[in-house]
Amino acid sequence: xxxxxxxxxxxAGSVFYGPDEKQITLDIDKGISHLLLIEKPSxxxxxxxxxxxxxxxxxxxxxxxxxxxxxxxxxxxxxxxVKLPEPIKINSSFTVCISDPETMLEEIKNSAYPIIKxxxxxxxxxxxxxxxKNIPGKVIRIDANxxxxxxxxxxxxxxxxKLGVEIVEQPTSIEFINEWKNLGNSGKVLxxxxxxxxxxxxxxxxxxxxxxxxxxxxxxxxxIAAKDICRQARKDKIKVMLGCMVESSIGISQAxxxxxxxxxxxxxxxxxxxxxISSDIKYDMENISVDSNIIGGPKIEKQYLKI
Numbered sequence: 001x002x003x004x005x006x007x008x009x010x011x012a013g014s015v016f017y018g019p020d021e022k023q024i025t026l027d028i029d030k031g032i033s034h035l036l037l038i039e040k041p042s043x044x045x046x047x048x049x050x051x052x053x054x055x056x057x058x059x060x061x062x063x064x065x066x067x068x069x070x071x072x073x074x075x076x077x078x079x080x081x082v083k084l085p086e087p088i089k090i091n092s093s094f095t096v097c098i099s100d101p102e103t104m105l106e107e108i109k110n111s112a113y114p115i116i117k118x119x120x121x122x123x124x125x126x127x128x129x130x131x132x133k134n135i136p137g138k139v140i141r142i143d144a145n146x147x148x149x150x151x152x153x154x155x156x157x158x159x160x161x162k163l164g165v166e167i168v169e170q171p172t173s174i175e176f177i178n179e180w181k182n183l184g185n186s187g188k189v190l191x192x193x194x195x196x197x198x199x200x201x202x203x204x205x206x207x208x209x210x211x212x213x214x215x216x217x218x219x220x221x222x223x224i225a226a227k228d229i230c231r232q233a234r235k236d237k238i239k240v241m242l243g244c245m246v247e248s249s250i251g252i253s254q255a256x257x258x259x260x261x262x263x264x265x266x267x268x269x270x271x272x273x274x275x276x277i278s279s280d281i282k283y284d285m286e287n288i289s290v291d292s293n294i295i296g297g298p299k300i301e302k303q304y305l306k307i
Contacts (some may be wrong), residue, residue, distance in 0.1 A: 001028050001061050003035050007072050007297050009064030011057050012218050012247035012269070019055050027058035035062070041070050043081060046224055056198065056221035063222030064254050068297025078297055079257040082223055087256050090288040092265040093117040093141055095272065101127035108135055113286055115139040117169075117266055121147015125156065132163055140165045141266075146173040146195055153183050161187025167241075167264065169214060170194045180209045192241055203229050212239030214266065218247075223254040230261035244269040249281035250298045256281055256290060277304040 002008045011024050019027075031054055038045055049063055071078040079086060094113035096104055101124040108116055114137075120128060121144045132140060142165055148156060153171035160168060167190050171183060174196035183191065190211035196202060198219045206213070213233055220226040233240050241264040242255040249270045259265065270276040271283055278298035280291040293299070 001032075001065060003032060003065050003069055007065055007068035008250050008300060009061035009066075009068070010247055010251035011061035012245035012251045013057050014218075014245060019057065023055060024058050027054035028061060030054055031058060031062040035066060041066055041073070043070070046070075046082070050221065050224040057218045060218045060220070060222040060254065063224060064250070064297065067223065067254070067257075072296035075295060077295055078253070082227065082257065084227075084257055085260040087259040087288075087290055090256065090259045090265050090267070091115060091286045092267040092288055093139075094268050094286065095119065095143075095266070098122050098124075100124065101131065104128055105131040105135065108132070108138065111138075115141070115286055117141045117143055117268075119143050119145060120156075121145045125152075129156065129159055129163070132165075141167040141169065141264075143169040143194070144171045146170050148172055150176050150179050150183070157183050157187070157189055157191075161189050165189050167192055167212070169241075174206075177206055177209045190239060192239070194243065197229075199225060200228050200232065203232060207233070207236055207238055210238065212241060212264070214241045214243045215262075216243045216245065217254045217258070218245050218251070223258055226254070226258060227261065230258065234261065239263045241266055243267070246272050248273060248277045248298075249283075250278050250300070253281060253298050256288060275304075277301060 013024050046066055049066060067078050067081050070081050093115040095117045096107050098119045116138050120142055148171050150172055157168055169192040180191050192212040192214050193206050193210045194214040197213055215226050215229055217226050230240050240262040242262045243266040244252045247269045252267050252269055255267055277300050280294050280298040282289045282291060
């Protein structure tokens, strides 16, 4: 979406979590109507937009578009608009999704990516974990997607610790988060929360029970709110991962601008697409960088524009 057909944001929804496409579109239209009343947008308008009563996915897209417009108008890098350092040293994981265990293990073994995030939380978990013993040389992170009971999480984390797994994300549903401190105390694996973390108030509810948080800007409503969450987490010595939906490099752009406030990155959304619609955020295997043309935000390549 765009306010001016030159500077863009992206609303990457979730079929599982909602809202639906109709609501996303209605809220984007509401936000655009709000922004069209502003003659010369400034940072204060970003703050106002952040408080607009619309869903977080639409809000994130609108905030991205507004940041990119201000960046273009002022001829400044987008991260400078929100007073953040230049993005450097962004190394993303690559996701292996749930299928049959043999296929997953083959994909992990043959992947050229050094950092692998494995989706678990199904009846093949044990086979996948057992097979990891035969795949050296990879940094392994696990996302259980709330798929384990407390008892299974304790068992799985015990074995994952032995394998040197770096991170386990969302081992159980959020309702059992007060048990997490008892799950990982036998090793070095870090437990990260994702589901249930949408805003700063959510962070305060979970911070005492986790080693880290996965901040997705579509869930937080964009870089203004996400920056507040990351700042508090760093103050509390909680690790920060920046994640994404399946979205283009326009969608992950705000996470790239926020990268100086994170420790880990799960920003493989654009490389999971058949075609990325922009090339101004560069992927060189796990390494993510920004093009010198990034002022005004990532541009949509001509063949993907509908005029």
